[in-house]
Amino acid sequence: MKHQDFLFYDGPYDALEKSIAVSGKPKKAIAEAVWPGRQPETAKSLLSRALSPENTDVNLNIDILMVIMRETRPDDFINYLCDEFGFERPSRKTPDKVRQDIEAEVSEINKRLAILIRHLPPEEEAAK
Numbered sequence: 629m630k631h632q633d634f635l636f637y638d639g640p641y642d643a644l645e646k647s648i649a650v651s652g653k654p655k656k657a658i659a660e661a662v663w664p665g666r667q668p669e670t671a672k673s674l675l676s677r678a679l680s681p682e683n684t685d686v687n688l689n690i691d692i693l694m695v696i697m698r699e700t701r702p703d704d705f706i707n708y709l710c711d712e713f714g715f716e717r718p719s720r721k722t723p724d725k726v727r728q729d730i731e732a733e734v735s736e737i738n739k740r741l742a743i744l745i746r747h748l749p750p751e752e753e754a755a756k
Contacts, residue, residue: 637708647702659676
């Protein structure tokens, strides 16, 4: 499936199902990432049950949610949460924006280090 933004989601489970569908990965592969020590078919069954709102024996928790979001496309669940709580949907950072953010942070760290270095005592005092 190609990248598309959905206008709305029927709920959190719908958002997760859509993110899995859009990712193009088989559910079994995602399930194996969520439960790496389990047999693939068992992991797939656990994931299917966890993604069902009617299910009561396998629950989604933060760790499972984070793995699903890393393995798929996090946009859908993030957009669902924004819609649910009245926030604007965010845009993704571009590689240039990430580079700019890192360069700005490095520059700020260098400025703070220069200030700290000026406060160091002279070498002969430090040796005493």
